Amino acid sequence: MEFNVGIIGCGSITKYRHAPEYKANSHVDEIIFYDRNPERAQSLANEFNGRTAKSVEELLQDPSIIAISDCSSNEVHHIHTTKALLNGKHVLVEKPIAVSSEYAEEILEAERKSGKKLMVDHNQRFTKAHQKAKEIIAKKELGEVLTFKTSFGHEGPEKWGITKSNATWFFKKNRSRYGVAGDLGIHKIDLIHFLLDDEIEDVQAFHGALDKVDEHGDSIEVCDNVVSILKTKKGRLGTASFSWTYYGKEDNATTIYCQKGVIKIYHDGLDPLVVEMNDRTIIKYDVEQIQTNDNQTNSGVIDAFIDCIINDKTPPVTGQEALASLKVIESMLGENVIRN
Structure with missing residues (x-):
């Protein structure tokens, strides 16, 4: 089984951890990148042989994308992750899950409504x-x-x-x-x-x-x-x-x-x-x-996330x-x- 994944946010956590680990996973066909800075997204698309989306909405409405990594800054996790879940995507969100427990509850409610996998990157x-x-x-x-x-x-x-x-x-x-x-x-x-x-x-x-x-x-x-x-x-x-x-x-x-x-x-x-x-x-x-x-190695997080999706497992976090x-x-x- 192969599918596409999308990444929201193209900072260091994407460049050094999410993107290379998706690239190394045999179940991932293509990575689609979105960032508020289009040049940053394009740079990673070039580096990892992927493509870019012009907006979060374009990313979330792409039927080829099964899963999303939310690597945006903390204050918008509850916005992007909630939307991604409700658009039928499995989501791996960076920590902290949100900037308040109330916002985190919104994400958990979206998870319940969507029936999709939600995992948090406590690596x-x-x-x-x-x-x-x-x-x-x-x-x-x-x-x-x-x-x-x-x-x-x-x-x-x-x-x-x-x-x-x-x-x-x-x-x-x-x-x-x-x-x-x-x-x-x-x-x-x-x-x-x-x-x-x-x-x-x-x-x-x-x-x-x-x-x-x-x-x-x-x-x-x-x-x-x-x-x-x-x-x-x-x-x-x-x-x-x-x-x-x-x-x-x-x-x-x-x-x-x-x-x-x-x-x-x-x-x-x-x-x-x-x-x-x-x-x-x-x-x-x-x-x-x-x-x-200073020592970037495979964290195992992406592989675990993909495994949850393919084999319908409860996420380890x-x-x-x-x-x-x-x-x-x-x-x-x-x-x-x-x-x-």
């Missing part, structure tokens, strides 16, 4: 180290999980974005809404939910714009750092830190403390997954390093799961409270 679930760690935890090889700590930080989206500029939309409150919490933090919230088969129910956090400035030299409108304390429904306690000001090597590490030992994930470049037992036995798992901005993580981010920034 950390797909790494071999995280999947192996989940297996160890689920089998209680180290007993019960007691506490955890996780972090995600790098030098900032102005270094990664397509324009390489401090004018990036990530720094604008009306476009990104949640700053580093919605860019990096929500990945780790989803990861903790996934690893522990649990859900964060209480959050205390500090956040601020500590160093980043916009194109005018003014402090950015959203947070560039968050430090938080978390409690899950099953009583696990943890900490989480997210940053756009880790100006050294990217930090994407997670530690899970259990009754019989510790699971260390992505703490160094040599051993992605290490288990340290209480008797000081050390087990190192031979799995690949995580995908980073559902809209409801993405909404649960979004509510934690809202609570973390004091923009809302978690509603169970």
Whole structure:
């Protein structure tokens, strides 16, 4: 089975992840690109031997397109993804699912009405180290999980974005809404939910714009750092830190403390997954390093999305799961409270 896919938004996430992964998937025939900047869309169409659409409407009304990647900026996810679903397209939407839980609910309602697949790109679930760690935890090889700590930080989206500029939309409150919490933090919230088969129910956090400035030299409108304390429904306690000001090597590490030992994930470049037992036995798992901005590898997200469509499977990251993580981010920034 082969079909066409469409992509809304032609920034770095499309150029380095969605487009090449669609291109490598044998079930994808052609990629059709749309961006508000036609030249940007045409550039990717040329690079990936695809074509362009002149408008979102043209993309969504194209009967040859079965699936859509919504890679637009955060503030319009609920618009594009909702329209795509109601136009009969399966949708993979970038995280966060929306800029409010209310908008996310609109997307979930469109999913219910359409009967189409909705998947959210929380890609950390797909790494071999995280999947192996989940297996160890689920089998209680180290007993019960007691506490955890996780972090995600790098030098900032102005270094990664397509324009390489401090004018990036990530720094604008009306476009990104949640700053580093919605860019990096929500990945780790989803990861903790996934690893522990649990859900964060209480959050205390500090956040601020500590160093980043916009194109005018003014402090950015959203947070560039968050430090938080978390409690899950099953009583696990943890900490989480997210940053756009880790100006050294990217930090994407997670530690899970259990009754019989510790699971260390992505703490160094040599051993992605290490288990340290209480008797000081050390087990190192031979799995690949995580995908980073400087190390682009196949994330597995696109393949999983296509597999869901072809084989009528439930997406491995559902809209409801993405909404649960979004509510934690809202609570973390004091923009809302978690509603169970």
